[in-house]
Amino acid sequence: EAQVTQNPRYLITVTGKKLTVTCSQNMNxxxxxxxxxxxxxxxxxxxxxxxxxxxxxxxxxxxxxVSRKEKRNFPLILESPSPNxxxxxxxxxxxxxxxxxxxxxxGQGTRLTVV
Amino acid sequence: xxxxxxxxxxxxxxxxxNYTIYxxxxxTxxxxxxxxxxxxxxxxxxxxxxxxxAVKQEGRLMASLDTKARLSTLHIxxxxxxxxxxxxxxxxxxxxxxxGAGTRLTVKx
Numbered sequence: 615e616a617q618v619t620q621n622p623r624y625l626i627t628v629t630g631k632k633l634t635v636t637c638s639q640n641m642n643x644x645x646x647x648x649x650x651x652x653x654x655x656x657x658x659x660x661x662x663x664x665x666x667x668x669x670x671x672x673x674x675x676x677x678x679x680v681s682r683k684e685k686r687n688f689p690l691i692l693e694s695p696s697p698n699x700x701x702x703x704x705x706x707x708x709x710x711x712x713x714x715x716x717x718x719x720x721g722q723g724t725r726l727t728v729v
Numbered sequence: 730x731x732x733x734x735x736x737x738x739x740x741x742x743x744x745x746x747n748y749t750i751y752x753x754x755x756x757t758x759x760x761x762x763x764x765x766x767x768x769x770x771x772x773x774x775x776x777x778x779x780x781x782x783a784v785k786q787e788g789r790l791m792a793s794l795d796t797k798a799r800l801s802t803l804h805i806x807x808x809x810x811x812x813x814x815x816x817x818x819x820x821x822x823x824x825x826x827x828x829g830a831g832t833r834l835t836v837k838x
Binding site: 647649654655656659662672673704706718719720721722723 | 733735738762764770771772773774777817819826827828829830831
């Protein structure tokens with residue numbers, strides 16, 4: 615089954631404790647991205663990757679890191695989480711960017727609470 | 730900077746009625762997407778609109794794109810309770826993907 619898998623689904627952590635949210639897709643998609651969803655703000659892009667070893671900042675990259683060492687995986691790293699990073703996070707992938715097949719497939723979301 | 734505005738943000742409608750959600754965007758793009766999100770769930774792709782004048786229909790939902798007006802509409806026909814969800818439009822332009830704030834639709838009996 616084609617899917618985007620995020621882990622964990624729920625996470626409560628303390629300020630400053632490094633964490634990683636994993637994202638994996640099994641569709642051989644080139645393009646992957648991370649979004650955060652906050653009430654009234656829609657989805658805001660954090661980082662995106664157009665292919666292996668190619669990443670770039672989205673709208674709200676501060677406080678986040680990503681890596682794309684393999685095509686299928688795109689982890690989101692919070693080196694020193696702060697309470698303002700409490701949010702619902704979505705990973706998404708699509709076949710490619712800038713072509714006709716840019717429909718995105720979303721993971722199930724990770725609800726992160728930083729206390 | 731690409732901006733995407735949806736309206737209304739909240740919509741409560743009776744079953745059987747028709748309504749339209751609007752999505753305006755600020756820069757040139759010919760790729761627009763509509764997604765649905767149920768409470769506590771992920772986003773599900775509804776429509777991909779790739780050219781001016783594109784119109785797509787699925788059941789009671791129809792989406793259209795006017796790239797000259799930088800406007801997409803999502804029209805709901807004879808709403809039913811199952812359509813209650815939040816609907817997002819998203820636009821991509823030059824590797825910049827932006828989502829609207831979403832329209833929370835509630836369909837009441």
